[in-house]
Amino acid sequence: xxxxxxxxxxxxxxxxxxxxxxxxxxxxxxxxxxxxxxxxxxxxxxxxxxxxxxxxxxxxxxxxxxxxxxxxxxxxxxxxxxxxxxxxxxxxxxxxxxxxxxxxxxxxxxxxxxxxxxxxxxxxxxxxxxxxxxxxxxxxxxxxxxxxxxxxxxxxxxxxxxxxxxxxxxxxxxxxxxxxxxxxxxxxxxxxxxxxxxxxxxxxxxxxxxxxxxxxxxxxxxxxxxxxxxxxxxxxxxxxxxxxxxxxxxxxxxxxxxxxxxxxxxxxxxxxxxxxxxxxxxxxxxxxxxxxxxxxxxxxxxxxxxxxxxxxxxxxxxxxxxxxxxxxxxxxxxxxxxxxxxxxxxxxxxxxxxxxxxxxxxxxxxxxxxxxxxxxxxxxxxxxxxxxxxxxxxxxxxxxxxxxxxxxxxxxxxxxxxxxxxxxxxxxxxxxxxxxxxxxxxxxxxxxxxxxxxxxxxxxxxxxxxxxxxxxxxxxxxxxxxxxxxxxxxxxxxxxxxxxxxxxxxxxxxxxxxxxxxxxxxxxxxxxxxxxxxxxxxxxxxxxxxxxxxxxxxxxxxxxxxxxxxxxxxxxxxxxxxxxxxxxxxxxxxxxxxxxxxxxxxxxxxxxxxxxxxxxxxxxxxxxxxxxxxxxxxxxxxxxxxxxxxxxxxxxxxxxxxxxxxxxxxxxxxxxxxxxxxxxxxxxxxxxxxxxxxxxxxxxxxxxxxxxxxxxxxxxxxxxxxxxxxxxxxxxxxxxxxxxxxxxxxxxxxxxxxxxxxxxxxxxxxxxxxxxxxxxxxxxxxxxxx
DNA sequence: AAGTCGACAGTTTTT
DNA sequence: CTGTCGACTT
Numbered sequence: 001x002x003x004x005x006x007x008x009x010x011x012x013x014x015x016x017x018x019x020x021x022x023x024x025x026x027x028x029x030x031x032x033x034x035x036x037x038x039x040x041x042x043x044x045x046x047x048x049x050x051x052x053x054x055x056x057x058x059x060x061x062x063x064x065x066x067x068x069x070x071x072x073x074x075x076x077x078x079x080x081x082x083x084x085x086x087x088x089x090x091x092x093x094x095x096x097x098x099x100x101x102x103x104x105x106x107x108x109x110x111x112x113x114x115x116x117x118x119x120x121x122x123x124x125x126x127x128x129x130x131x132x133x134x135x136x137x138x139x140x141x142x143x144x145x146x147x148x149x150x151x152x153x154x155x156x157x158x159x160x161x162x163x164x165x166x167x168x169x170x171x172x173x174x175x176x177x178x179x180x181x182x183x184x185x186x187x188x189x190x191x192x193x194x195x196x197x198x199x200x201x202x203x204x205x206x207x208x209x210x211x212x213x214x215x216x217x218x219x220x221x222x223x224x225x226x227x228x229x230x231x232x233x234x235x236x237x238x239x240x241x242x243x244x245x246x247x248x249x250x251x252x253x254x255x256x257x258x259x260x261x262x263x264x265x266x267x268x269x270x271x272x273x274x275x276x277x278x279x280x281x282x283x284x285x286x287x288x289x290x291x292x293x294x295x296x297x298x299x300x301x302x303x304x305x306x307x308x309x310x311x312x313x314x315x316x317x318x319x320x321x322x323x324x325x326x327x328x329x330x331x332x333x334x335x336x337x338x339x340x341x342x343x344x345x346x347x348x349x350x351x352x353x354x355x356x357x358x359x360x361x362x363x364x365x366x367x368x369x370x371x372x373x374x375x376x377x378x379x380x381x382x383x384x385x386x387x388x389x390x391x392x393x394x395x396x397x398x399x400x401x402x403x404x405x406x407x408x409x410x411x412x413x414x415x416x417x418x419x420x421x422x423x424x425x426x427x428x429x430x431x432x433x434x435x436x437x438x439x440x441x442x443x444x445x446x447x448x449x450x451x452x453x454x455x456x457x458x459x460x461x462x463x464x465x466x467x468x469x470x471x472x473x474x475x476x477x478x479x480x481x482x483x484x485x486x487x488x489x490x491x492x493x494x495x496x497x498x499x500x501x502x503x504x505x506x507x508x509x510x511x512x513x514x515x516x517x518x519x520x521x522x523x524x525x526x527x528x529x530x531x532x533x534x535x536x537x538x539x540x541x542x543x544x545x546x547x548x549x550x551x552x553x554x555x556x557x558x559x560x561x562x563x564x565x566x567x568x569x570x571x572x573x574x575x576x577x578x579x580x581x582x583x584x585x586x587x588x589x590x591x592x593x594x595x596x597x598x599x600x601x602x603x604x605x606x607x608x609x610x611x612x613x614x615x616x617x618x619x620x621x622x623x624x625x626x627x628x629x630x631x632x633x634x635x636x637x638x639x640x641x642x643x644x645x646x647x648x649x650x651x652x653x654x655x656x657x658x659x660x661x662x663x664x665x666x667x668x669x670x671x672x673x674x675x676x677x678x679x680x681x682x683x684x685x686x687x688x689x690x691x692x693x694x695x696x697x698x699x700x701x702x703x704x705x706x707x708x709x710x711x712x713x714x715x716x717x718x719x720x721x722x723x724x725x726x727x728x729x730x731x732x733x734x735x736x737x738x739x740x741x742x743x744x745x746x747x748x749x750x751x752x753x754x755x756x757x758x759x760x761x762x763x764x765x766x767x768x769x770x771x772x773x774x775x776x777x778x779x780x781x782x783x784x785x786x
Numbered sequence: 787a788a789g790t791c792g793a794c795a796g797t798t799t800t801t
Numbered sequence: 802c803t804g805t806c807g808a809c810t811t
Binding site for chain 2 (some may be wrong): 060063087109135189253352354419627
């Protein structure tokens with residue numbers, strides 16, 4: 001293997017890229033060449049003679065994984081390095097060891113919609129009304145708990161949150177339904193794998209040895225389950241390299257814990273730490289502005305952003321009169337830019353919520369500026385796509401009740417809700433899948449003749465197609481058979497007289513193309529190590545379940561990109577617009593009284609600013625039409641924080657002096673007068689927030705100090721698990737009340753009591769010295785027998 | 787069994 | 802302004 005050239009890396013980049021064994025933390029600021037470092041490091045490892053299949057590179061998005069693969073291939077040709085998302089990696093692993101968690105390798109992956117449907121069924125089964133607790137709320141509660149590595153046994157409903165109580169009741173039933181349907185939700189992919197690693201030491205050791213070099217990208221966004229998986233695979237071979245930037249952690253609301261990156265060095269004391277602070281993307285003014293903003297965050301590792309780039313244009317802060325003006329102004333500016341020879345793809349407009357895109361779209365369309373709205377999850381959410389994929393799922397996994405429910409009456413077979421309810425009840429009583437029940441529809445009491453006939457026909461149709469599926473290696477051919485024999489294609493064609501129908505047909509055709517592509521690529525794929533080949537259908541279903549962003553941003557397209565701040569992470573554009581930077585929108589009103597969340601919002605703006613290479617324009621409007629109502633807005637506190645020598649303040653609402661003084665700026669912000677602001681507070685309506693009621697009910701807990709107990713517990717859990725995984729002897733001690741113990745700092749003392757059991761049991765110690773009485777989690781190893 | 791109407795609520799969302 | 806949900810009608 002030819003050693004790869006590292007000439008065009010700077011010193012720190014080279015340090016990181018040539019690191020081979022042992023833990024490595026790369027703190028990579030925006031635009032610091034992180035991907036380059038990661039890909040060069042992979043190439044370097046291979047150059048060192050490390051077998052490619054021992055290397056695993058994990059990312060959060062398929063886009064990032066694909067990019068990584070492409071660039072590694074550019075460096076050292078196609079390699080058997082496992083590169084993919086956490087979920088994809090987990091899905092593969094789980095397929096091989098599915099029986100250990102009660103699944104078969106043909107398990108289905110449910111998307112959030114299907115998972116919600118299962119949750120609803122669980123609620124019906126328990127006779128719980130969902131009128132006061134929306135299903136989505138319950139789903140997120142359970143999802144968050146899972147990502148915190150909690151179980152129904154360890155999950156404690158937070159005080160004052162009725163949704164938690166309901167979720168706790170539903171959760172076990174939900175899991176039973178999933179298991180019976182041989183299905184997992186997105187979260188389970190990770191949770192099951194984490195459990196495998198925790199509960200099967202031999203398997204864990206085997207996987208640890210197989211995946212010796214692990215790289216994790218965007219480590220600041222890992223949650224407890226991911227943390228657990230990564231640690232579980234890095235015990236015997238702690239060649240764990242993580243890259244990330246705490247200042248770009250923006251998924252805390254999904255359970256990501258910034259702790260993981262902030263305390264990597266505590267987790268791995270021998271870790272080598274490399275900081276990539278040199279920015280190759282943005283002008284000095286843009287970086288300076290980003291730097292000033294993020295400095296307002298307290299919980300962070302100080303990090304500089306260094307550049308050799310010229311100052312460039314100052315970051316422009318624009319105070320517009322109305323949201324309409326803002327959109328028009330931006331559209332005009334872009335339009336002029338295009339007239340002056342700029343390409344649309346040099347522009348990007350970022351907003352906090354998708355709903356804010358509307359006025360911009362209208363304005364751009366009005367001027368004939370081509371744009372693309374970057375929203376993932378479009379294609380596979382289409383009804384027709386989900387229908388067809390559900391058919392394939394049902395062929396792969398006949399117990400997939402959600403898939404069954406989706407397609408059983410599509411096209412219509414005279415099977416209505418009533419009939420399905422009877423079928424479901426019967427199936428539950430007899431512990432059968434819906435499909436199995438359908439095959440025996442004749443013996444189900446209460447079904448109408450028509451329904452029984454329809455169900456029977458459906459079951460026979462499935463049997464015939466299953467036979468095709470078993471014999472047919474081509475997914476595209478199978479898909480064609482499904483479309484024909486189910487009458488789905490015909491049904492669409494009959495329906496497809498209008499434009500929408502045409503779209504549906506086109507979408508199905510596109511899915512067929514995707515299947516053909518998979519078929520074509522299949523024999524060329526490097527064989528999976530140590531496992532039976534994944535069959536094409538399985539691979540296709542895995543991809544459709546886990547690749548949600550076919551509709552994703554196409555960088556080569558000649559269009560202005562419109563997306564949320566979140567979606568922009570990892571991208572860069574010469575000219576970036578940050579719109580609707582107003583109090584209540586960014587920062588979002590729900591984060592205003594939560595310091596942690598406010599810091600995350602600030603990081604969001606940091607991410608937004610640092611997307612810009614040449615120009616950044618941030619704006620707000622005094623009057624905003626949003627969601628059908630008009631509200632008076634005040635400029636975001638973040639605009640004030642950004643303001644400095646690198647920024648310039650303009651716009652029709654800006655003070656006439658045009659000076660940069662923050663006082664002027666603040667004055668401009670409140671220029672709507674007191675009456676207007678009062679109106680604002682009335683216009684900002686919404687359901688009583690649970691957090692607020694919690695505040696009122698528990699006034700002794702000041703918001704500034706409050707952290708989510710569930711979160712703390714999650715950290716605790718993860719840390720405990722990590723200790724267990726680490727096999728640290730410290731954690732192995734057993735304790736009894738009354739015994740003498742020693743603490744490294746507090747000296748010796750008497751263990752007076754133990755509460756709880758297992759690794760999280762807490763001991764109370766009265767120290768001989770001045771430390772007094774303290775409590776310890778015994779599993780943490782802070783104590784040892786004296 | 788399937789369509790239509792009105793009430794209602796509405797961050798972000800890598801998988 | 803949207804999309805979703807439940808009740809109501811054919």
